[in-house]
Amino acid sequence: MPIDQIDPDDFRAILDLNLIAPLVAMQAVLPAMRRQRAGSIINVSSGTSLMTLPGVSAYAASKAALNKLSEVARVELAEDGITVSTLYPFITATEFHSSLRAGADAVRSSNAPAPQSAGEVAAVLLDLLRTGVERADLIPRRFGGTYEGPAGG
Numbered sequence: 001m002p003i004d005q006i007d008p009d010d011f012r013a014i015l016d017l018n019l020i021a022p023l024v025a026m027q028a029v030l031p032a033m034r035r036q037r038a039g040s041i042i043n044v045s046s047g048t049s050l051m052t053l054p055g056v057s058a059y060a061a062s063k064a065a066l067n068k069l070s071e072v073a074r075v076e077l078a079e080d081g082i083t084v085s086t087l088y089p090f091i092t093a094t095e096f097h098s099s100l101r102a103g104a105d106a107v108r109s110s111n112a113p114a115p116q117s118a119g120e121v122a123a124v125l126l127d128l129l130r131t132g133v134e135r136a137d138l139i140p141r142r143f144g145g146t147y148e149g150p151a152g153g
Contacts, residue, residue: 018062047139083132
């Protein structure tokens with residue numbers, strides 16, 4: 001949806017979902033992770049936050065804010081033995097895009113790749129849990145990412 005058509009209430013709702021909810025979730029688990037001096041947090045961002053795509057400004061802005069929150073949390077929590085990683089999916093085969101209020105047309109073009117399966121995204125998420133690396137992106141190479149996928153992206 002173009003910037004001039006974004007309803008501020010829809011924008012607030014997307015910020016609540018994509019930025020405030022992850023913050024609250026991190027705050028909820030930190031006491032236990034600090035006690036055990038270990039833990040892993042993975043925030044799920046979006047490939048759209050790393051691109052400039054017309055029509056997705058509210059959604060992409062909320063995810064870009066999550067990216068920065070995650071980067072800062074990674075640095076702040078490292079001494080406590082807690083890793084914070086960020087996953088950047090591109091298009092996942094779920095009902096998500098049809099239910100999005102501010103930016104429902106996120107990535108719908110004949111140029112877009114086929115959606116990745118939820119299982120494919122989950123496998124990358126589990127790899128982040130195992131390795132604790134800072135980030136993983138599922139953005140196909142032809143869109144500026146690093147992901148080749150099971151069939152070469």
